[in-house]
Amino acid sequence: xxxxxxxxxxxxxxxxxxxxxxxxxxxxxxxxxxxxxxxxxxxxxxxxxxxxxxxxxxxxxxxxxxxxxxxxxxxxxxxxxxxxxxxxxxxxxxxxxxxxxxxxxxxxxxxxxxxxxxxxxxxxxxxxxxxxxxxxxxxxxxxxxxxxxxxxxxxxxxxxxxxxxxxxxxxxxxxxxxxxxxxxxxxxxxxxxxxxxxxxxxxxxxxxxxxxxxxxxxxxxxxxxxxxxxxxxxxxxxxxxxxxxxxxxxxxxxxxxxxxxxxxxxxxxxxxxxxxxxxxxxxxxxxxxxxxxxxxxxxxxxxxxxxxxxxxxxxxxxxxxxxxxxxxxxxxxxxxxxxxxxxxxxxxxxxxxxxxxxxxxxxxxxxxxxxxxxxxxxxx
Amino acid sequence: xxxxxxxxxxxxxxxxxxxxxxxxxxxxxxxxxxxxxxxxxxxxxxxxxxxxxxxxxxxxxxxxxxxxxxxxxxxxxxxxxxxxxxxxxxxxxxxxxxxxxxxxxxxxxxxxxxxxxxxxxxxxxxxxxxxxxxxxxxxxxxxx
Numbered sequence: 267x268x269x270x271x272x273x274x275x276x277x278x279x280x281x282x283x284x285x286x287x288x289x290x291x292x293x294x295x296x297x298x299x300x301x302x303x304x305x306x307x308x309x310x311x312x313x314x315x316x317x318x319x320x321x322x323x324x325x326x327x328x329x330x331x332x333x334x335x336x337x338x339x340x341x342x343x344x345x346x347x348x349x350x351x352x353x354x355x356x357x358x359x360x361x362x363x364x365x366x367x368x369x370x371x372x373x374x375x376x377x378x379x380x381x382x383x384x385x386x387x388x389x390x391x392x393x394x395x396x397x398x399x400x401x402x403x404x405x406x407x408x409x410x411x412x413x414x415x416x417x418x419x420x421x422x423x424x425x426x427x428x429x430x431x432x433x434x435x436x437x438x439x440x441x442x443x444x445x446x447x448x449x450x451x452x453x454x455x456x457x458x459x460x461x462x463x464x465x466x467x468x469x470x471x472x473x474x475x476x477x478x479x480x481x482x483x484x485x486x487x488x489x490x491x492x493x494x495x496x497x498x499x500x501x502x503x504x505x506x507x508x509x510x511x512x513x514x515x516x517x518x519x520x521x522x523x524x525x526x527x528x529x530x531x532x533x534x535x536x537x538x539x540x541x542x543x544x545x546x547x548x549x550x551x552x553x554x555x556x557x558x559x560x561x562x563x564x565x566x567x568x569x570x571x572x573x574x575x576x577x578x579x580x581x582x583x584x585x586x587x588x589x590x591x592x593x594x595x596x597x598x599x600x601x602x603x604x605x606x607x608x609x610x611x612x613x614x615x616x617x618x619x620x621x622x623x624x625x626x627x628x629x630x631x632x633x634x635x636x637x638x639x640x641x642x643x644x645x646x
Numbered sequence: 647x648x649x650x651x652x653x654x655x656x657x658x659x660x661x662x663x664x665x666x667x668x669x670x671x672x673x674x675x676x677x678x679x680x681x682x683x684x685x686x687x688x689x690x691x692x693x694x695x696x697x698x699x700x701x702x703x704x705x706x707x708x709x710x711x712x713x714x715x716x717x718x719x720x721x722x723x724x725x726x727x728x729x730x731x732x733x734x735x736x737x738x739x740x741x742x743x744x745x746x747x748x749x750x751x752x753x754x755x756x757x758x759x760x761x762x763x764x765x766x767x768x769x770x771x772x773x774x775x776x777x778x779x780x781x782x783x784x785x786x787x788x789x790x
Contacts, residue, residue: 385721393686398746400654400784402724402757403732408716412734416712419767462729465715465762510692517711517734517744518685 271362273490273497276305276483282600284378286477293479294374301481306494314339314366339365348633352640355503373605374479394515411464414556423574428555430577439594447598473596498615502538503642506530527564542566546626549607592621615646667783675699706773708735730758
C-alpha cells in the first residue's frame with residue numbers, strides 16, 4: 267500500500283521571472299541540487315527520476331550532470347499540467363514498492379521568454395486539434411473559456427466570481443517575496459477593466475508566463491525521519507482520464523462541466539483516510555480562474571454548480587472555507603505547470619508557508635482540470 | 647484561409663466526414679449495434695466491442711451550447727479577424743455531440759460578420775459550408 271509509505275524530504279526552486287538567463291537544463295539542475303541540499307542527501311544517492319513528458323531535459327542529462335547513481339526507476343507523465351501530482355505519486359509508489367530509494371521529481375520551463383506551445387504547427391494532427399483549430403479555437407484559454415461561459419449560463423456564476431479567485435490568489439502572492447506579483451496588488455476595478463484574452467476571460471483570468479524550475483526529493487517514510495526537515499508524507503494519489511474525455515477540448519462527453527477531476531477525486535478519496543471536509547488547505551491548479559470552481563466541485567468540496575459561490579465571502583482566503591493557493595498559485599506566484607503548488611503544499615505541511623494555515627494536517631494538491639489529470643493528499 | 651497549417655487534416659477516420667461536407671451534408675458516425683452517435687470519429691465503436699461505425703447524414707441543425715470571442719495574440723489568419731466568435735453547437739440528434747464552428751451572418755460571410763453581443767446560448771442554428779479547397783468544405787453556422 268502506498269498510504270504514508272513515502273515522504274517528501276526536500277524542495278528546491280529557482281527564482282521565478284519573465285526571463286531567466288540559464289537554459290532549462292541548467293535551471294532544472296539548480297532546482298534539483300537545492301532540493302537535495304534541503305533534504306541533506308548527496309546526488310550520488312539518487313536512483314529514481316520522474317518528470318513531465320513536456321520536459322525538455324531528459325533523465326540521462328539530469329543523471330549525468332548531477333552525478334546520480336544507477337537509476338532503477340524513471341517515469342514520465344503526460345498531458346502537461348495534469349501531470350505534476352502523478353509524477354510525485356508514481357515516485358512515492360516506486361519507493362513504497364522498492365523500485366528505488368531516493369527519488370527526484372522536477373519541472374523546468376522557460377515560458378516567459380520561450381515559445382508558445384499552441385503555436386506549434388505539428389499540433390494540427392492531434393484528434394482534438396483537427397476539430398477545433400480550423401475554426402480559430404487555438405489556445406488553451408479559448409478552450410477553457412468555452413466551458414466558462416456555459417458554466418456561467420448554467421449556474422449563474424459571474425465575472426465577479428472569477429475576480430474573487432484572481433484577487434484571493436493575488437493577496438496570497440502579495441505576502442510572498444518569491445512571487446512574481448509580490449509587489450503588485452490587484453483591485454476588482456483593475457480586473458473588470460483589463461483587456462480581453464478570450465471572452466468571457468480577461469488578462470487576470472490567465473496565469474503568468476514564467477521562467478523557472480522546481481524540484482522535490484522523496485524517500486521512504488522511515489528514512490524521512492532522519493532527514494533535515496519535517497517529513498511530508500504522500501498520503502494518497504490518483505490519476506484521472508474520464509471515459510470518452512478528450513484533453514482540454516472536453517466537449518464530446520455527456521457533461522463537459524464534469525471533467526477528469528471527478529474521476530481522479532473518486533479514486534483519490536477511496537485511497538485516503540481524509541474526507542474532503544477534513545482537508546485543511548488546497549493547492550488547486552490555476553492556469554485559468556474557471557478551473558477553480560470546476561475543481562472545487564470535482565474534488566467534492568461543494569456540490570456541482572456551487573463552486574463559484576464557494577469563492578464568495580473570502581472563501582478561498584486564510585480563515586475562509588478552504589484556503590487555496592497560499593503562495594499565489596499560477597495566477598500570481600509563477601506558472602511552471604503547477605509544480606509551485608507541490609512545493610507550497612510541502613511548506614504548508616512543514617508549517618513554513620508565508621500564509622500558513624494554523625495547525626494544517628492535510629493538503630490537497632491537484633493537477634489541471636480539463637486534461638487527463640492527477641491529485642495527491644499530503645499530510646504531516 | 648490562406649494558411650494551410652490550420653486546415654483540418656483528412657485521415658482514415660474522418661475522410662467520410664469531409665466527403666459529406668463536399669456534398670453539402672453533415673455526416674456523423676453511428677454505432678451499428680447501439681445506434682449511438684460517435685464524435686470525434688473512431689476506428690471502432692466505443693459502445694460495442696469492435697463494431698465498425700457507420701456514417702449517416704444528420705439534419706445539420708443544432709443549438710449553441712457556448713461561444714468565445716478570442717482576442718490576440720493569435721495565429722494567422724485569425725489574428726486579422728479578431729475579435730471573431732467560435733461557437734460550440736449541440737446537434738439536435740444528440741446534444742452530447744458538439745461541433746466547434748463559427749456563427750456567420752449568412753452563407754459565405756466571414757467569421758467576424760456577427761456582432762458577438764448578439765449571440766445567445768441555446769439559439770437554434772443550421773450548418774452551411776464554405777469551400778476552402780476542392781478537398782475541404784468547412785462547416786460554418788447561421789441562425790436558424
